[in-house]
Amino acid sequence: MGYYCHAKGHMMERLIHDDYLMIYCIQGEGVVSASGHSSSVKMGDVLIVPSGLSHRYTSSLASPWTIYWVHFEGALVKKFCSNTQVERSPGGFYLKNIGSHPQLTGSFDALLSCRYSAHDLTVHIFSASLLRQILSHVAFLKPPEQLRRQRESLDLDSLHTLMQTHLHEQIDLDTLAASVNLSKYHFVKRYRAITGTTPINRFIQLKIERACYLLDTTAMEIKEIAFEVGYEDAYYFSRIFRKQIGISPSQYRKALT
Structure with missing residues (x-):
């Protein structure tokens, strides 16, 4: 897990991907490509790349992204990710715009704080609970455009x-x-x-x-x-x-x- 701020030049390509990856972009933008399809990743987007999907992503040179990221796996991961209330793209990844949410970034910050704790069972349980909370929160949040229509x-x-x-x-x-x-x-x-x-x-x-x-x-x-x-x-x-x-x-x- 980690946090990259204004990550100019950030690029990653994985031909073999054996876990799930979630990226929450809170500033700037980038591009993700998989299975011959590319999509922009913009501020407020959550990107989830499933296990087994070869992919490549890059931060924009003009507007470098700031992102939270976490790799994870587990018996319920597939069910949690399919519950994000968004269909998988033609490239095979999940991409959903939820906007900026301080509560969600707070959950990511709490998750990142576990990196500096002792790696015992209680920390792993707490980390897993935070991850479940983040995935559930992403599923609960509606796209800003949908919220605007509801307000109207x-x-x-x-x-x-x-x-x-x-x-x-x-x-x-x-x-x-x-x-x-x-x-x-x-x-x-x-x-x-x-x-x-x-x-x-x-x-x-x-x-x-x-x-x-x-x-x-x-x-x-x-x-x-x-x-x-x-x-x-x-x-x-x-x-x-x-x-x-x-x-x-x-x-x-x-x-x-």
């Missing part, structure tokens, strides 16, 4: 939580749109593009899902269930229920017996 999209989890907390009452489109700082028009358009339905339809679906749960698990009267999910008029509730489920609440309950 809607926080559906928070929005649906808001709906869930208001199942016992009514909530209008103005309130839902205001919760995500959008106009009603843009809110409905963006929500439909993501989910295929409207926010109000989804709110109604959540109400009916709750009603089905109460019909399944309680002896409450239908008018009580209607009130529980925000409908004072039991007949109106039954019409909404039939529209969503295809049968009335009473028919739904009878089908359970």
Whole structure:
């Protein structure tokens, strides 16, 4: 394992490669080549070269890379590396852009500190645990571009939580749109593009899902269930229920017996 800072002229070629190699580039760039295919390695990229893959990599002359690197092997290595949430390139290596993450660099620094410790069993166990943590963290992290798209999209989890907390009452489109700082028009358009339905339809679906749960698990009267999910008029509730489920609440309950 190691750390190279502004490694101008750094180059390595291996025709025989009998372990796994991971490189995390935190500055600059380089190039990796294997099986006749080449890819740029840029700041924020994690490169994993599997065992048995002949390869060559070089640091850029114009913008030399700064990298953490570690060689490793073990019974679970293949499974961990295949879980990095990225497909293997045509060259046979894994390359994923995750951006700059202080927590990840901190884990690499902690791993490197093990080089200066006594080489006993506890150090090896700690090192292996740190490596598992790094590989799991890489799998968990999303590419910056994907995160940007998500930020531009809607926080559906928070929005649906808001709906869930208001199942016992009514909530209008103005309130839902205001919760995500959008106009009603843009809110409905963006929500439909993501989910295929409207926010109000989804709110109604959540109400009916709750009603089905109460019909399944309680002896409450239908008018009580209607009130529980925000409908004072039991007949109106039954019409909404039939529209969503295809049968009335009473028919739904009878089908359970």
